[in-house]
Amino acid sequence: MSAQMKLGAFLWATGHHIAAWRHPKAHARAGIDIDHYIQLARTAEAAKFDMIFCEDAAGLREANVDIASQTSRSIGFEPISLLSALAVHTNHIGLVSTASTSYNEPYGLARTFLSLDHLSGGRAGWNLVTSASQIEAANFGATGLKPHADRYERAREFAEVVTGLWQGKASGHDGQSFSVRDPLDLPRSPQGAPVMVQAGASDVGRDLAARTADVVFTAAQTFEEATAFYDDLKGRMAAYGREPDEIKIMPGVSPVVAETEAEAREKFEELQELIPDEVGVALLSSYLSISDLWRHPIDGPLPELPESEGMKSRQALVVEQSRRDGLSIRQIARHFAGARGHWRIVGTAAQVADELQARFEGGAADGFNVMPSYFPGELDAFATLVVPELQRRGLFRKAYEGTTLRDHLGLRRPS
Amino acid sequence: MHLAVSLDIASAPGQAGLTFGEIAAFVRKTETARIDMVVISDSSPDGERSTSPFEATTLVAALATVTEKVGLVANASTIAHQPYNLARRFASLDIISHGRAGWSATMTQAPHEAANFSCPDGFSDDDFRRRAQEYIGIVQGLWRGWDADALLFDKSGGRFHDPEKMHLLDHKGEFFSVRGPLNVARSPQDTPVLALSGLSEADFDIAARTADVILFDERPAEESRARHDDFKRRVSACGRKPDAVKVLTDLSLTTDRINGLADRLEEAFHSKNCDGFNILMPAQPSVFDDFADRVLPDLRRRGLFREDYRGTTLRSHLGLTGGGDR
Numbered sequence: 001m002s003a004q005m006k007l008g009a010f011l012w013a014t015g016h017h018i019a020a021w022r023h024p025k026a027h028a029r030a031g032i033d034i035d036h037y038i039q040l041a042r043t044a045e046a047a048k049f050d051m052i053f054c055e056d057a058a059g060l061r062e063a064n065v066d067i068a069s070q071t072s073r074s075i076g077f078e079p080i081s082l083l084s085a086l087a088v089h090t091n092h093i094g095l096v097s098t099a100s101t102s103y104n105e106p107y108g109l110a111r112t113f114l115s116l117d118h119l120s121g122g123r124a125g126w127n128l129v130t131s132a133s134q135i136e137a138a139n140f141g142a143t144g145l146k147p148h149a150d151r152y153e154r155a156r157e158f159a160e161v162v163t164g165l166w167q168g169k170a171s172g173h174d175g176q177s178f179s180v181r182d183p184l185d186l187p188r189s190p191q192g193a194p195v196m197v198q199a200g201a202s203d204v205g206r207d208l209a210a211r212t213a214d215v216v217f218t219a220a221q222t223f224e225e226a227t228a229f230y231d232d233l234k235g236r237m238a239a240y241g242r243e244p245d246e247i248k249i250m251p252g253v254s255p256v257v258a259e260t261e262a263e264a265r266e267k268f269e270e271l272q273e274l275i276p277d278e279v280g281v282a283l284l285s286s287y288l289s290i291s292d293l294w295r296h297p298i299d300g301p302l303p304e305l306p307e308s309e310g311m312k313s314r315q316a317l318v319v320e321q322s323r324r325d326g327l328s329i330r331q332i333a334r335h336f337a338g339a340r341g342h343w344r345i346v347g348t349a350a351q352v353a354d355e356l357q358a359r360f361e362g363g364a365a366d367g368f369n370v371m372p373s374y375f376p377g378e379l380d381a382f383a384t385l386v387v388p389e390l391q392r393r394g395l396f397r398k399a400y401e402g403t404t405l406r407d408h409l410g411l412r413r414p415s
Numbered sequence: 416m417h418l419a420v421s422l423d424i425a426s427a428p429g430q431a432g433l434t435f436g437e438i439a440a441f442v443r444k445t446e447t448a449r450i451d452m453v454v455i456s457d458s459s460p461d462g463e464r465s466t467s468p469f470e471a472t473t474l475v476a477a478l479a480t481v482t483e484k485v486g487l488v489a490n491a492s493t494i495a496h497q498p499y500n501l502a503r504r505f506a507s508l509d510i511i512s513h514g515r516a517g518w519s520a521t522m523t524q525a526p527h528e529a530a531n532f533s534c535p536d537g538f539s540d541d542d543f544r545r546r547a548q549e550y551i552g553i554v555q556g557l558w559r560g561w562d563a564d565a566l567l568f569d570k571s572g573g574r575f576h577d578p579e580k581m582h583l584l585d586h587k588g589e590f591f592s593v594r595g596p597l598n599v600a601r602s603p604q605d606t607p608v609l610a611l612s613g614l615s616e617a618d619f620d621i622a623a624r625t626a627d628v629i630l631f632d633e634r635p636a637e638e639s640r641a642r643h644d645d646f647k648r649r650v651s652a653c654g655r656k657p658d659a660v661k662v663l664t665d666l667s668l669t670t671d672r673i674n675g676l677a678d679r680l681e682e683a684f685h686s687k688n689c690d691g692f693n694i695l696m697p698a699q700p701s702v703f704d705d706f707a708d709r710v711l712p713d714l715r716r717r718g719l720f721r722e723d724y725r726g727t728t729l730r731s732h733l734g735l736t737g738g739g740d741r
Contacts, residue, residue: 021568021575028568028575032600034480034511058499060598065578072575075561075600078507084476085511088435107531108495111470118468119435119477138594139499174535181530185425185458187432187468276573 005360005395006248006367006409007387008053008096008217009044011037014072015374016254018283018337019274021072026374031076034085040376041086044093047383048397050408051094051125052086053197053217053369054079058103059136063291067282080112087120094405096125096197096215102151103131103140106161107180113194114166114186122190122404125215126162127197128208130155132289152204153177159196159212166193167414191404192413201229210236213247214411217369219342220251221321226343226364248366248409252342253356256373257381261347268346271373272334280333287318287336298330342371349385356386357395416684416719417661417691417733419488419630420445421454422700424467424474432467433700438474439481441700448707449721451732452486453478454519454610454630454693472504479512486729488517488610493550494528499593502557505607506599514603514728517628518554522547522621523613548621549588551609555625556584558606560596604728608735623649626660627735630693633665639688661733664689668696673705677713684719 014021014030021028030036044052056079062068079097087095095116099109109126117124130151131137137146146154154177161173165184173180198205198213209216210233220226229251234244256271258264277298285293288305296303302322305315322332345355359365372378390396406413422441426432433441442453455478457471471489478487489508491501501518509516522544529537538546565580584595611622612630622629623646631642647657664683683689696703714720724732 022570022573024570028570032510032566038480057598058503059594060596065581069576069578069581070573074576074581075566075598077510078503078599080473081476081504081507081511084473085480088439088477088481103497103500105495105532112473115468115470115473119473135594138592140497141592178533179530179535180533181527181535185467186470187466274573 004397005356005365005390006050006250007396008051008250008367008369009040009049009379010053010055010252010369010371011040011375012055012371013076015378016342016371017271017373018071018279019271019276020374022274023271023374023377025377027376028072030375031072034077034082036376037077037082037086038089040379041090041093043376043379043383045090047387048400049093049370050367051096051123051405052083053096053127054082054098055127056098056100056129057131057133057136058100059133059139061135062282062286063135064282067279070276070279080116083124084116084119087116087123090120090123092123092400092403092408094123094125094195094408095120096127096195096405098127098129100129100131100136101155101158102146103136104158106158106178107165107184109158110162110165111184111186114184114189117189117191117194118186122406124189125195125197125405127199127217128155128159128213129199148202149204152200152208156208156211159208163193163196163212163414191406192415195405195409195411206233206236209233209247210242211240214406215248215250215409218249218251219317220364221317221343223359223362223364225317226251226359227362230364245366246411248411250367250369251359251365252371253368254342254344254371254373255352255382255386256344256346256378257349257352257385259348259385261351264346264348268373275334275337277330277333280337281329283337284318284329284333288315293329296329298333299328301326302329302332349389352386353389353393353395356390357393360395416680416714417451417663418720419452419454419486419628419663419691419693420450420696420703421456421630421665421693422696423456424469424471425456425458426466430466432469435469435474435477438469439478441703442478442482442485442487444703444707446482446485448703448711449724450485451691452488452515452517452608452729454488454517455490457490457492472508475508475516476511479508479515482515484515484724484727486515486517486608486732487512488519488608488729490519490521492525492528493520493547494524494532494534498550498553498591499557499595499597502554502597503599505554506558506597506602509602509604509607510600514730516602517608517610517729519610519612519630520547520551521613522611522615522618544617544621546590549590551621551625553584553586553588553591553593555606555609556586557593557595557597558602560584561601563601563605566600604730605736608729608733619646619649620653622646623655623660624653627730628733629660629662631662631664631689633667636683636686636688639664639683640686643688659735661690661735663691663693666692666694668694668702668706670702670705673709676706676710677717680710680714681717681719
């Protein structure tokens with residue numbers, strides 16, 4: 001455990017709440033307004049966040065066009081160009097983007113992230129994903145989603161090639177999925193190498209993370225789930241000759257914070273009421289990788305589900321939650337729509353800080369990836385209410401200690 | 416006439432590459448000079464290693480937020496990117512720049528580039544050409560996936576966009592299959608500008624159908640005119656107005672070529688060899704000052720180059736309407 005927690009500002013569309021864009025104080029035009037993002041980045045930097053994080057998919061999020069048209073998630077900036085623009089309007093904050101190992105080549109990806117790293121003076125990070133969506137697959141000539149294990153084998157080789165290129169490896173690579181002739185034609189990274197982030201939580205995903213990641217994002221609802229994941233992942237690192245603190249584990253947290261608990265609850269309910277049932281059920285269907293959830297009675301329980309080739313770990317999370325609480329499809333759809341399967345805290349700054357502190361000090365997290373419900377309002381609320389409370393408790397920095405993302409995260413520079 | 420500046424950001428081996436601040440200062444100078452667009456090169460690792468720290472599309476994204484008017488065109492290879500990813504990157508650049516972005520693609524395969532992208536043997540010239548043609552069609556098709564008025568932002572009605580105004584591409588071709596649509600909104604200038612270079616004659620018809628700008632190398636006057644006429648005839652044959660594609664001829668700028676340059680440019684422009692010039696800048700860009708101070712005022716006095724930008728988008732600088740042939 002580190003002395004102080006790490007914090008990521010997870011920027012996504014108009015907000016993490018599925019109905020965020022409909023909120024009167026949300027900026028519905030976020031996906032076409034670069035100035036909005038520059039402002040968010042400056043807010044996060046003023047609050048001393050370690051990094052901004054942009055999740056990504058190379059395709060629509062929702063196949064049903066009517067459902068998609070009721071959310072703000074079908075359009076937005078491509079994250080590498082977005083972060084490159086933000087790089088020259090910020091000075092300290094880390095800039096992390098998702099990119100897929102299934103639909104890129106390692107040479108191009110390594111080169112692009114290294115360029116972002118140079119533009120930002122050593123603040124770039126890459127979140128490796130293998131992409132679990134059929135919608136994305138159809139944009140890349142694939143006849144179908146590759147099996148989970150195959151995607152991870154490709155990802156392992158991909159990560160190895162990228163790491164080698166960043167570390168200035170001179171000789172070529174000729175492997176199962178990739179061949180690369182030359183070293184990169186860019187100078188070495190200002191932070192040694194861009195930071196490697198991962199989020200896959202399946203067994204094979206955890207092994208890949210234990211071997212290659214600097215940061216792991218995860219979804220954990222309960223303290224027990226969080227500590228189990230934390231201990232398991234850190235326990236796997238020794239096999240790869242790594243120390244536990246070489247990976248920072250940062251679960252997602254979806255806070256709704258206000259001056260009083262009543263106000264916070266009111267704010268959350270206001271958002272929940274904006275979710276159309278149709279949209280809630282569709283979102284849940286995509287988490288569960290089944291297309292006909294809507295056929296089941298909305299006030300009845302979740303049906304038994306076959307194991308899918310999609311997001312295995314997230315599916316397990318949803319099913320477990322549903323059984324534990326005896327929830328109906330509508331209830332669980334709303335519940336998950338609100339926080340996308342991540343941990344939600346509704347309350348005052350002190351209450352939110354209490355919960356974060358308990359998990360941080362209890363060995364469940366090295367920090368948190370903060371997922372504001374809507375932008376800019378809820379990022380502002382976290383920055384002005386929760387961050388000062390964490391700083392008062394000595395749990396979060398008051399000033400940046402260094403200039404690179406590795407400095408902020410307390411990670412060593414790769415040789 | 417139209418004027419572009421191509422900036423080669425890769426420095427000679429052993430020399431320090433330009434910093435972002437130096438590149439940004441140079442691009443602002445071209446903006447002050449009211450140049451149509453700056454084309455940022457992207458090196459391919461062949462032979463000597465460059466020392467630029469930047470890849471072109473990421474650099475253009477950063478430049479877009481520190482400039483206001485000048486067009487920003489990034490070189491990006493059809494080998495290094497999947498078409499969906501490239502279309503997305505440039506659509507995003509176009510929104511970041513408020514309609515000033517362009518994609519510069521070369522129709523010549525860089526030696527050994529494919530060997531870094533898991534294709535050790537590269538492509539035959541013919542395969543490369545057919546692949547590039549298909550690739551360009553996909554990219555331009557994806558750029559048109561959302562109608563300009565598709566986004567509604569109707570908070571109370573719960574309608575973010577109009578699903579009727581979002582279109583699948585459903586492309587299935589020899590080299591690619593891409594369903595679409597793009598997950599980036601329509602460009603503020605309809606579509607990003609497509610500039611093609613490295614054309615052999617076999618590429619002329621592809622270029623005539625798809626390009627907004629052609630960058631031709633420098634040739635003797637007669638040859639240049641014949642090539643220009645041939646190319647514009649093919650543009651007409653595709654059902655496009657000859658003026659819908661701007662032909663710019665490369666111009667190597669060195670200090671000793673500044674004297675009498677305005678005369679030579681006027682002559683080339685008036686004998687209809689081209690619609691303008693693409694000034695090739697080495698990585699040390701100070702020679703542009705001589706051009707801006709000594710040649711541009713002369714061109715303006717002769718009524719050959721604009722005093723100011725007439726619009727805010729790259730298409731407006733180039734006198735182009737919507738993109739491509741559809």
